[in-house]
Amino acid sequence: MEPVKRNILLNPGPSTTTDTVKYAQVVPDICPREKEFASLMKGLREDLVRVVHGDLEEYTSVLFCGSGTINIDICINSLLPEGKKVLVINNGAYSSRAVEICQYYGLPHIDLKFPVDQRPDLSVVEETLKNNPDIGLVHTTHNETGTGILNPIREIGALVHKYGATFTVDTTSTYAMRPINIKEDNVDFLMASAQKGLMAMTGLSFVVGNRAILEKSKDYPKRSYYCNLFLQYDCFEKTGEMHFTPPVQTIYATLQALKEYWAEGEEAKWARHTRVFNAINKGLDELGFQQVIKPEERAGLVSSAIYPDDPNFSFEKVHDYCYERGFTIYPGKISTTNTFRLCALGAIDEPDIEAFFKVFKEALETTGVAVPVKYNK
Ligand SMILES: *Cc1c(COP(=O)(O)O)cnc(C)c1O
Secondary structure, X not given: OOOOOOOEEOOOOOOOOOHHHHHOOOOOOOOOOOHHHHHHHHHHHHHHHHOOOOOOOOEEEEEEEXXXXXXXXXXXXXXXXXXXXXEEEEOOHHHHHHHHHHHHHOOOXXXXXXXXXXXOOHHHHXXXXXHOOOEEEEEEEOEEOOOOEEOOHHHHHHHHHHOOOEEEEEOOOOOOOOOXXXXXXXXXXXXXXXXXXXXXXXXXXXXXXXXXXHHHHHHOOOOOOOOOHHHHHHHHHHHOOOOXXXXXXXXXXXXXXXXXXXXXXXXXXXXXXXXXXXXHHHHHHHOOOOEOOOHHHEOOOEEEEEOOOOOOOOHHHHHHHHHHOOEEOXXXXXXXXXXXXXXXXXXXXXXHHHHHHHHHHHHHHHOOOOOOOOOOO
């Protein structure tokens, strides 16, 4: 097996993968309608539930061909009963995406906004649920990848259930990284993509959720032909297959990635991401960078650094310098503040971050930025 050039991706996914996962895609051609392939998908679906400690009787998973956003679209358009409303608890770019999905489908919804650098106020969430008994579906994001803030899903989920609604959580940037227990965390449906926490390839996304609610959603309005959760679930249950063509090679890569996930172990993997995250914060602190999210509210996977007040600072120049040397950094996603992000996803460890900061510091110095960086206030 020829080693593939290793790039350190510090963007919020796709993430750095192992060569064994890359090469797992090189397989004999197969028609995905063969029984052999269906049996691979059955094992995969079960493993995806196990990652979040779901009981296989109570929870199931449904696979889709698409990037992570397809899951948000599917959950929102498929899990809203007739005559009910969606509540989006929104403190960032990814929950705003869910609001846009409501708008595009013309679904009645409440966009409950909170500042991007603050956790949602639970008393406001409860007031909203109490005052709007027609809320049928509540959606939020676990780790708002735009900033890196961790939302209190267990507490929100308890409120959602108290008022009898279904709770969907976008866990795309925590799944298979930060440990989740779907039941104890009061989540009905969560979602992710193969290219993030699982460290596999792009093109496969999945929803893990409550079977009983899924069965009930059979009678909810069908608002999309391709992106309907019940229809895809039903097809899997009856035939073991996706309704339409699955991302065949990505599925092979994901199976290998899951083998590596179990071999590394949930706790050890989370400890590694934490090591990487701490090294990123240490590096940023040493260079004087300020961050958007308070340390105690960070999800432990995304650092959002504020541009320094230095006329020579150019994200693009710094990015290009690092990129040419095998390190990818990423712009922020906050409209009011200029930020860039460094993320702790992927098959990387502390020495990669140390190597990165050598290059990053050089990038600042060669572009004329004073180090440590300065802010006017
Ligand atoms: C990455 C991500 C997504 C999916 O984005 P795509 O570009 O569609 O893959 C969705 N939600 C969150 C929180 C994410 O981090």
